[in-house]
């Protein structure tokens with residue numbers, strides 16, 4: 001059984017739906033899942049070391065910039081040694097924008113830059129997840145947990 005943190009930010013609920021689908025799949029597979037949000041739960045980057053896998057979800061509501069609620073976390077990622085720790089990134093965006101799900105990529109790039117191991121799928125959904133996107137959430141969760 002893996003100990004997994006799902007940490008996300010969602011303004012209109014789309015990324016939240018993804019987080020809940022991913023959590024539901026992992027709980028169904030008997031893993032221990034803790035869910036936190038950037039806007040309501042205090043997050044200490046040191047805490048990331050307590051988990052076998054950390055999945056980070058972010059919308060891209062500020063023209064793709066990291067949402068302000070997650071900015072401190074993003075900046076502080078350098079302050080803890082996350083080399084070879086396992087992370088995955090996901091989120092909802094809107095393909096009408098030039099930079100589709102840019103925040104997901106910024107978060108993934110930063111994690112790779114500091115030496116974390118990244119789940120090879122960066123899960124990006126266009127607006128509200130459809131049924132097939134929910135299946136992609138399951139596949140993402142399965143791929144991630146297989147890497148633990």
Ligand SMILES: Cc1cc2nc3c(=O)[nH]c(=O)nc-3n(C[C@H](O)[C@H](O)[C@H](O)COP(=O)(O)O)c2cc1C
Nearest residue numbers: 010011012013014015059060063064093094100101
């Ligand atoms: C002001 C604004 C700017 C946005 N900029 C982007 C963007 O650059 N890239 C993108 O993929 N989506 C962009 N979006 C779309 C949101 O990311 C999209 O609606 C997403 O589904 C919101 O996810 P949430 O429901 O988890 O908050 C933007 C939305 C708003 C309101």
